[in-house]
Amino acid sequence: MTRTTTTRLADGRELIYFDDAGSAERPAESLVDRRQLPGRADPGQLRFDALSREWVAVAAHRQSRTHLPPADQYPICPTTPGNLSEIPSADYDVAVFENRFPSLGPAVSEIPATPGWGTAASAVGRCEVVAFTPDHAGSFAGLGWRRTRTVVDAWAHRTAALSALPGIRQVFPFENRGPEIGVTLHHPHGQIYAYPFVTPRAAVLAAAAGEYFAQSDGRATLTSSLLEAERSEGTRMVLEGEHFSAYVPFAARWPLEVHLVPHRQVPDLAALNGMERDELAHLYPELLRRFDALYPTPTPYIAAWYQAPLEPDMRRAGHLHLQLTSPRRAADKLKYLAGSEAAMGAFISDTTPESVAALLRAVAGSETSAAVAGDGASA
Numbered sequence: 001m002t003r004t005t006t007t008r009l010a011d012g013r014e015l016i017y018f019d020d021a022g023s024a025e026r027p028a029e030s031l032v033d034r035r036q037l038p039g040r041a042d043p044g045q046l047r048f049d050a051l052s053r054e055w056v057a058v059a060a061h062r063q064s065r066t067h068l069p070p071a072d073q074y075p076i077c078p079t080t081p082g083n084l085s086e087i088p089s090a091d092y093d094v095a096v097f098e099n100r101f102p103s104l105g106p107a108v109s110e111i112p113a114t115p116g117w118g119t120a121a122s123a124v125g126r127c128e129v130v131a132f133t134p135d136h137a138g139s140f141a142g143l144g145w146r147r148t149r150t151v152v153d154a155w156a157h158r159t160a161a162l163s164a165l166p167g168i169r170q171v172f173p174f175e176n177r178g179p180e181i182g183v184t185l186h187h188p189h190g191q192i193y194a195y196p197f198v199t200p201r202a203a204v205l206a207a208a209a210g211e212y213f214a215q216s217d218g219r220a221t222l223t224s225s226l227l228e229a230e231r232s233e234g235t236r237m238v239l240e241g242e243h244f245s246a247y248v249p250f251a252a253r254w255p256l257e258v259h260l261v262p263h264r265q266v267p268d269l270a271a272l273n274g275m276e277r278d279e280l281a282h283l284y285p286e287l288l289r290r291f292d293a294l295y296p297t298p299t300p301y302i303a304a305w306y307q308a309p310l311e312p313d314m315r316r317a318g319h320l321h322l323q324l325t326s327p328r329r330a331a332d333k334l335k336y337l338a339g340s341e342a343a344m345g346a347f348i349s350d351t352t353p354e355s356v357a358a359l360l361r362a363v364a365g366s367e368t369s370a371a372v373a374g375d376g377a378s379a
């Protein structure tokens, strides 16, 4: 079992250590933040865009956030005498803490249910940082199975805890990797946003999922039907495990795009059982390694966990999955979202999903056989 220990940082933010299964009890000094920190800022603002019916977070205070600090002053490295970091321990496995410069929070509450032009609210919610490893260099793909398994437990734990906070409607774990997509800190880490509203993209997917679920009289989710169709058609499959499979979607929007889907319908990561988590800790890094194997340099990506929003009807029809996307379209070329994509949301792809799937099958990483076998428990 992953060992979980919770404490508070100097300004009251929560910090949770997730130590690998079998690790020793945490030393008491790793629970005490010795820094002097100013009190936490008030939340920014949420404003309602009446034209699109979307909430926009106005977080002017984030302009002062840490941006590529010198290598010995990293906030998510383990604490040393010369660098009292956000994680007051000389060592850790995985650590999660509330973002010091959050777009949402620290307060949580309901927001107006019937907003219109001019509606503003406090930017409530919660933003957390997930430090995947104490090692400054490296990447998620190189964590190894045991550490990845601990990250999966951390995601599940935080999903359950954040879902229970007042007013939260959606919990979104994600990783932005690479300076090409605006990463401001290098140390391998991800984030979790807990929103007080259902995000625009999640709302679109939830509407499609809900309609399909109703038409099937509650017998099948849209995601499971798509997975079944992709598996029998076969040309876009990338990986097939016992509990998860991955494919390039029929209408992929990005130059590189893979969806990793659990075979069993679960609304979120917290609902995955032990065997599913074991296999996920193999298959997910395997996908990341294949992204990196395509080109001589690491591939920037966004790894986005689509969990069912917390509305009851969206839970019934929702089906957890990962959408792993990259704007990289060649060794030295990125796709930029311009007029059609950025303004209209209408994507135009220069690659075919079938050719991308063939490439991702061909560059199988070194741990592929173990990944496909899905024998996580024995790893």
Ligand SMILES: [Zn+2]
Pocket (backbone or CB within 6 Å): 074, 076, 077, 078, 134, 135, 136, 137, 187
């Ligand atoms: Zn670091």
